[in-house]
Amino acid sequence: MSLICLADFEAYAKENLPKATWEYYAAGADECYTRDDNLQAFRRIRLRPRMLRDVSVMDTKTTVLGEEISCPIAIAPTAFHCLAWSDGEMSTARAAEALKLLYVASTYATCSVEEISQAAPEGLRWFQLYVYRDRKLSERLIRRVEALGFKALVLTVDVPYTGKRRTDIRNNFQLPPHLKVKNFEGCLRDTVALITTASPSIPWTHQSAGRTFVGCAV
Numbered sequence: 001m002s003l004i005c006l007a008d009f010e011a012y013a014k015e016n017l018p019k020a021t022w023e024y025y026a027a028g029a030d031e032c033y034t035r036d037d038n039l040q041a042f043r044r045i046r047l048r049p050r051m052l053r054d055v056s057v058m059d060t061k062t063t064v065l066g067e068e069i070s071c072p073i074a075i076a077p078t079a080f081h082c083l084a085w086s087d088g089e090m091s092t093a094r095a096a097e098a099l100k101l102l103y104v105a106s107t108y109a110t111c112s113v114e115e116i117s118q119a120a121p122e123g124l125r126w127f128q129l130y131v132y133r134d135r136k137l138s139e140r141l142i143r144r145v146e147a148l149g150f151k152a153l154v155l156t157v158d159v160p161y162t163g164k165r166r167t168d169i170r171n172n173f174q175l176p177p178h179l180k181v182k183n184f185e186g187c188l189r190d191t192v193a194l195i196t197t198a199s200p201s202i203p204w205t206h207q208s209a210g211r212t213f214v215g216c217a218v
């Protein structure tokens, strides 16, 4: 089977993954309106061709926060890659490194940040972070990824509570016993426990020392 576009990979995944895994990756919350709107939004984007330009030599290189990548594509943070492939996020990091793209590793990776760094030592890596009720937990994660050469933090602010993911509820979705969210001390497996460690009280503004900080976690 030749996989030549994203739709091919999607069809292959649907056919080959366990049902609950496929539905975890594919479904959104409630009626999936937001997921469907996002898909539609991509369809609205058009590339405007510019004619009669010399395109015999093309270069899609660019920089992001001062680091060079081969083209302006980053792999967004997504959880639980080991559900789909035994090397999980290590494979994703290797692929990003080989293509010189940016990989944003999820806090909820099923490989640790140490494993991800070792797998692709030359790759450009950022780290996605939730702000936890226990700020020390956030800080420890930040210190770890900083020491491992992750270049930036991507702060997720749209999950004060998880959406009602109907398929996950119906499937009683859980990580299988051999997989863990390895970035946490104690390597959490319980997805409900994971979500409730995130803080639901991050405000967009924060008053401190007579000044207003916008987009600050307190």
Ligand SMILES: Cc1cc2nc3c(=O)[nH]c(=O)nc-3n(C[C@H](O)[C@H](O)[C@H](O)COP(=O)(O)O)c2cc1C
Pocket (backbone or CB within 6 Å): 024, 025, 026, 038, 039, 076, 077, 078, 079, 106, 107, 108, 128, 156
């Ligand atoms: C299966 C799946 C897992 C995700 N896991 C995370 C995550 O662990 N952390 C996070 O910040 N965002 C996570 N996201 C959100 C994505 O990073 C991204 O913001 C979202 O998919 C919207 O972008 P898109 O329209 O390109 O899919 C996840 C998305 C999907 C589909």
